[in-house]
Amino acid sequence: MNSIKQSIVFSCFSRGGATPEQVIREAAKIGYKSVEMLGQEHWDLVWEHGMRVAIIVGHKSLPDGLNKRENHNRIEQELLANIELAAANDIPGLICLPGNREGKSDEEGRDNTIEGLLRVVKSAEEKGVNLCLELLNSKVDHPDVQSDSTAWGVSVCKGANSPRVKLLYDIYHMQIMEGDLIRTIRDNIEYIGHFHTAGNPGRKDLDDAQEIYYPGVARAIAETGYNLYVGHEFSPKGDAFHSMKAAFDRCNVTV
Numbered sequence: 001m002n003s004i005k006q007s008i009v010f011s012c013f014s015r016g017g018a019t020p021e022q023v024i025r026e027a028a029k030i031g032y033k034s035v036e037m038l039g040q041e042h043w044d045l046v047w048e049h050g051m052r053v054a055i056i057v058g059h060k061s062l063p064d065g066l067n068k069r070e071n072h073n074r075i076e077q078e079l080l081a082n083i084e085l086a087a088a089n090d091i092p093g094l095i096c097l098p099g100n101r102e103g104k105s106d107e108e109g110r111d112n113t114i115e116g117l118l119r120v121v122k123s124a125e126e127k128g129v130n131l132c133l134e135l136l137n138s139k140v141d142h143p144d145v146q147s148d149s150t151a152w153g154v155s156v157c158k159g160a161n162s163p164r165v166k167l168l169y170d171i172y173h174m175q176i177m178e179g180d181l182i183r184t185i186r187d188n189i190e191y192i193g194h195f196h197t198a199g200n201p202g203r204k205d206l207d208d209a210q211e212i213y214y215p216g217v218a219r220a221i222a223e224t225g226y227n228l229y230v231g232h233e234f235s236p237k238g239d240a241f242h243s244m245k246a247a248f249d250r251c252n253v254t255v
Helices: 020-030 040-048 069-088 106-118 121-127 150-160 171-177 181-191 214-223 240-251
Strands: 005-009 034-036 055-057 093-096 130-134 165-170 192-197 229-232
Touching: 005 240, 020 034, 020 040, 020 240, 034 040, 034 229, 055 069, 069 093, 069 106, 069 121, 093 165, 093 192, 106 130, 106 150, 121 130, 130 150, 130 192, 150 165, 150 181, 165 171, 165 181, 171 181, 171 192, 181 192, 181 214, 214 240, 229 240
Parallel strands: 005 034, 005 229, 055 093, 093 130, 130 165, 165 192, 192 229
Antiparallel strands: none
16 A cells, blocks of 8 residues: 655745644644755754655755856755755755756756756765756746756756656646646656645646646556655645645545
């Protein structure tokens, strides 16, 4: 029997006057296994409630990322520091960002991104931390972003040739760009180190007003044997805790 390990992106549910402790306590009560992308000052609360911090941001700047060689010195130092931080705190992954194209071809952006990642791969392998390159959509939310297809992201993983270079497969973003979610996930699961969710259109709740059938997607992920985390990253339409519980229940399938 296998089910996905669900996580919440802290900032999405920390609203409406709720304290960090209330958000974390509610997530644990519902059955979440992780609270991710939250300030280090709150990590003790996560651990006290029996959960894990699944992933944190590995380096600064979405538009100015790894696809530009002039950023490599800065990003290398940021990633090396955060690999150490993640390893010391049992955090399995870091989010990495290639940045905007700004005229770069997919090939040039790919090669530069690989080059940047190779600067820190040895440390990531030694510390057991995944470098998760986030897939985003360039159609709605992030015009000109380079990492807007699964194939491009996989080409970076293959070029880096390390078990620690993975993808953050954002289901919402890839539904906008590609669709065909379940087949793509099954075919590329070996390259995926984290998932994010949200309803499309609108990036809100995983309900019946949006087009992604999340129980089927969650079941497909579980069937692959994937054993890391699926993080909910959407803006609740109403009460944040109600949305948190509804998302958990919708994705809580067992295979």
